[in-house]
Amino acid sequence: MQKERTLAARVVYDGIGLHSGKPVHMELAPAAPGSGILFARSDLPEAVPVPATAAHVTATLRATTIGAGSLKFFTIEHLMSALHVQGVDNCLVLLDAEEPPVVDGSARTFFRLIAEAGTVEQDAERRVTVIDRIYRVDDGSHFIMALPYDRLRVSFTSLNDHPLIGVQYYDLEVTPEAYEKEIAPARTIAYEKEVAALQANGLGLGGSLETVIVYNDEGWMNPLNFPNELVRHKILDVLGDLRLAGMIRGHIIAVASGHALNTALAKQIAEERE
Template identity: 50%
Template sequence: MSDMMQTTLCKSVSYDGIGLHAGLPVHMILHPAAANTGIQFVRADLAGTPAVPALLPYVTNTMRATTLEKGEAKVFTVEHVLSALQGLCVDNCIVEMNSPEPPVADGSSAVFVDMIKEAGIRELDAVRNVHAVQEQHLIQEDDKFIAILPYDGFRITFTSINPHPLLGVQFFDAVVTEASYVKEIAFARTIAFTEELEMMRKLGLGKGGSVENAVVYDRETCLSQLRIDDELVRHKVLDIIGDLSLTGKQLKGHVIAVKSSHKLNNLLARQIYEEMN
């Protein structure tokens, strides 16, 4: 398969689960889509099955997760599905859901990677939309920042600094390819802290979370079984891949981040989007 041509799935595949924050049951189907469709989320449970494209102009919230909204079509916590599609270079896909939130699955993107592999990927008769970043972009907030530099490929270098005694400083660097995404990134689960969970519950968030689908830390210990010592920083990279996919193109650039978040990722994506347009 050529790196230059757009792709989609060979067939539809489905998965049943619950959403991380709303805790609602959801039936999600990944469908093949025509060239230049991009990634679209369809709400099958709403009248007229409204859709929202996975593009920056439709992002309405980045608190703890990424929310997309267009008219009646609202979906949130979409970054893990988007990360899997981007990581495996799927350019066009209809994500149909009968609930506002994709399944949390195991808190990583591994289930979605498996779905994509089960469906198979096929090439389309259209040239892939690629954007090579032309200049440095930087977003900084206190001691957090994320930047992107021109680079022939897609590389992410992330430093996580956390005061928890079991976490401290974690560093991860990878040239993101389909192979490295599947082997080094996709399995890393989202992280939560018990003191945050109480606050999240009051905000109506995290209702579908558990020690199975998130790596949960209390003040001193880890309540979950880690898959790898630096699972936190690898998941941060997984999130960046999903958040930057909202530019609507495969990117070429070197992302360098320290303690970045969905908010900062989104602000960087907006700068890249402005450069593109």
Template identity: 90%
Template sequence: MQRERTLASRVIYDGIGLHAGKPVHMELAPAAPGTGIVFARSDMPAEKPVAATAANVTATLRATTIGAGTLKFFTIEHLMSALHVHGIDNCLVTLDAEEPPVVDGSARTFFRLIAQAGTAEQDAERHETVIDRVYRVDNGSHFVMAIPYDGLRVSFTSLNDHPLIGVQYYDIEVTPETYEKEIAPARTIAYEKEIAALQANGLGLGGSLETVIVYNDEGWMNPLNFPNELVRHKILDVLGDLRLAGIIRGHIIAVASGHALNTALAKRIAEERD
């Protein structure tokens, strides 16, 4: 029997949010069995924390947003991805803004901070989200699906019309070791010509060459961690989004999927599991 896990100690990190561009103080704290992953505001202590579940997804434009009541939290997918692969069932995430720190646009710092804090087994049975049949969500030629598999595996194909990127494919058996080396360092990517429009709409205000990798029609504006960093980051995102349905045991297969499809799949899995 597997048991639920939480953090063994508190994690603290200060940074800025990717889209809001606001300074944010983040604390990750141990939580009691059965709590799940919940987000709270330290500057709004009277407000009830928001559970990071598929049912609470409110928006998926350029990031995954959860909300309930008067609170909302966006761009949670990188942190959720790191928590997912570490097998954290219960965690209280406390912020003094609406968005976790972007750090360098990847999940590497979150993953390492959680590893440093350690995990603690709890006196409660874990109920993994075991994929026991095929789940699939389509949007034209784009789709994401989950099929039975003894472990956690992701196979992702990204499609991009830009000749610099084109079609990228990556397949990985996800373990803490493979994730830390092959997925966690993959950063958010942006096309230079889109940045002004995003910022005009209040998005990407915390973006810079320190927090995002940017390409234009001449090439990459900053060095890559991987030649196929885009598809690896897509895997990072899908692992974060699907954590909204629980800790997954299965094989995720996706073609050009984004937050909208990812969270739709998480919602379908969660609803049918319940």
């Protein structure tokens, strides 16, 4: 029988939000058994924390947003991905803005901060989200599905018309060691011609060559961590989005899936469990 785990110590990090461009102070704090992952505003102490669950997803445009009432938190997927793989069941995420720090556009810093803090076992049985049948969500040529599997595995195919990227495929048996090396360093990617339109719509205001890898019609504007960094980052996002349905045990297979399909699958899984 597995026990729930929470952080052994508080984690503190200051940065800016990817889409808001606003400074943010983040604290990750231990939480009581059964709490789950909770997002709260440290500057709004009267506001009720928002559970990071599929039922609280409110938007998926370029990021995953959760909310309740007037309170919302967006671009939570990178942090959620690191918490998922580190096996953190219960954590209070305190922010003084609506968005966690983007750092370098990956989950590497979050993963390392959690590892440095460590986790402790709690006096509660962990409810693992065991995939025991086939779940699937389709959107034309895009889909994501979950199949029974005795561990956690993700197989992702990315489709991009740009000749620089094309079709990318990556398959990973997810362990903390493999994730830290192969997935956590994979950063958010943007096409240069889209940047101005995104910023005109209030998105990507914290984006720069330090926080996003950018490509144009000539090539990459900054060095890559991996030749197939895009598909690796897609796996990073999947692991963050599906954490909204709990600690997953199963095989996730996706083709050109994004936050909308990822969170739709998380909702499908979570609703059946409830």
